[in-house]
Amino acid sequence: MMHSSQTFTAFMTKVAIVHVAVLLLLVGASRSYGAADQQALSAEETYKLGERMYREGILPSGEPMQAFVSGDVPVSGTSFTCVSCHLRSGLGSIEGEVSTPPANGRILYLPREPYIKGYEHVPSYHNYAVYFPTRPAYTDDTLAELITSGVDPAGRSVIKAMPIYDLNDQDMAILIAYLKTLSAQPSPGVSDSEIKFATVIVEGTDPVAVASMLAPLEFGIARKNSLTTASSANDRVARMGYNMLGPDLLQKKFSLTRWVLKGPSSTWRSQLDAYYQAEPVFALLGGISAGDWEPVHRFCEENQIPDLLPIVDYPVISDHDWYTLYFSRGVRQEGESAARYLHGMYDLIKDRAIVQVSRDSREGRALADGFRATWADTGHPAAIDIVLKEGEQFSQQRLQQIITELKPAALIVWDDGAALEAFAGLPDMADRPGVILASGTFVGKALWTIPEQLRGLLSFTYPYRLPQDDIRFDALALKVLPGKKTSDYDQKIIRQSYITNELLGKALMDMRGEYYRDFFFDTIGMMPDAYYPLYERVGFGPGQRYASKGCFIVQLGKGENPQLERRSEWVTR
């Protein structure tokens, strides 16, 4: 990295020299940043090196790219990468008040007009196109000049918003070659007349849950296809559809195929490969499993197929995987939030013990793991772990024993509703913990049966908007079930799948006809946080993969028809 203004001046001098060289080349024979400069590298090697420059800011030499932003701020290319603003697809970004134009070769090497050809009269496309100034088509030389000096082919400086990079000719050639591959080939599953989707269903999943996942998706797709059909027969509908969607999206019908996975999860991958080979789809929508999901996640990752919001309790937790967007971090998230909640009141706990009792089941382990990991991040001494083996009931005697022997300041119990019986004598127990936490989702319906005298003593993690607050979204969510009996469906899953359908529609409309898989998720990453049914706040943000991130801590209120009452704000991990 360059750290001083002298270094910056030296760099600018070098840039100027490069410009002179480029100009001389333009006067004579144009320099080639294409294949001729990369004879020693295979196309695959060039691609990989270019990808690393674009995404990580690392030169082929392994050194960080050198860059300057905002005129004179020296930065390492690793913290200011091309992908930061132009995103993985290269099709640019819109965030706050800054918009970044596409950086892929296909668009750069065409002149920019104040319209998008074929979409001149579509309001959204028009609004997008007119915001960027016109420019001639880039060439390899003018693109190199932009990257090193911040001057575009129309002579405008972009130096305030885009870093300038210090690259030699060989590295420049590699980067430009990579830009030419970005969003260059149409993604599979998209034709002039159709976008194909699939949804993965794990055989054996509760049929009500499956139907609840499918209903909103199939409703949305049927509505879209009806509009396409109607527009071919009715001019007024066609005009409305054209204005809203543009001619391209209007004429495309959507299809949704069910990919049912049978047998043990170790066999799913070959089933997925066979489904995909038979019918390459643009993306997976939703999907559902009561247990494993990792094989589907890996399949999407390795084939670069987006999966939008599968309904799973155990999502793959990763900071870098790209191709699955999840509603949340799953069951684990409640454990993480519990840890953060206790951390917030640690002054009351101080040196006293924290005891975590967890059922030795997938759900219990996920909750306990989430708590343990986040608690470790806080730096406090580890909680005392007690594991309930299969068939072992959490009893009043066990509770009394824990309190007597360990005198915990906080007790966490990750078990199902049957465990609540252990607390029957709690009001009369001496030295009872100041905080007793359990999982609202693990306890399930038993949460609503807690006796009045215990309600102020037991707290629960609850990863959704409180039911009484969510009522205002009911009419919206249940529109996806026209003419159907809503009680036949899983109320939570209906709402989750409603969100999937909403995001799908918004994303496709925002994509300006650029149906590239990476741009699909780039586009969702650029959406503002939104208020949908079920979750308190849904938002991704660039690169984020878990939409809802936290829980409320709640208690059951008083009375015969009690409501859940918040005992915390939204607690994130």
Added chain:
Amino acid sequence: MMVQRLTRMPRIFTILLAILLMAGSDAGASKYKRSIENVVIPDVVLVNQQGEKVRLKSLLESDQPVLVDFIYATCTTICPILSAGFANFQRELGPETKNARLVSITIDPENDTPAAMKEYLERYQAQPGWDFLTGSRQDVDRVMKAFNAYFRSKMDHQPLSFIRSQEDGKWIRLYGLMSSSDLMKEFQQRGGK
């Protein structure tokens, strides 16, 4: 439901402002808006990148000059520029880094955990004296509103930096993506050196 969303479709495009990009500005010449603000710091307790609780009022109303910005860790556009500016500001101060306190406050508290914030500061080679704070959504909203920098969604944020003078406690509000030299100039004018 796609059909029902259609009327809202142009929304994202109407917020497009290419003024910062390809606006034909002179290379290196920052254009930013400057105003003086009285900010009443809310008495909230936030959490820093170490997971430590921090009483914001005590942190900001100290004897040191303070710089504040609002960012989030996965931001792709504005925040990297603001943070590169903070990082370079610290480098320019060199051994005098302790003479200024830099405070970045997240506008994405759901995602920006202490671990995420720590990793973010390391990415920008932050030196001691630059803290990144998170908190409950409610508390972060209160802070943003106090600074007249409230964003309903992180995707609607703006490039804002604030400098507090330890002399009169007032804040310079700086709107725009600033060059490093302009940030330093503003800092020095308000009682830095």
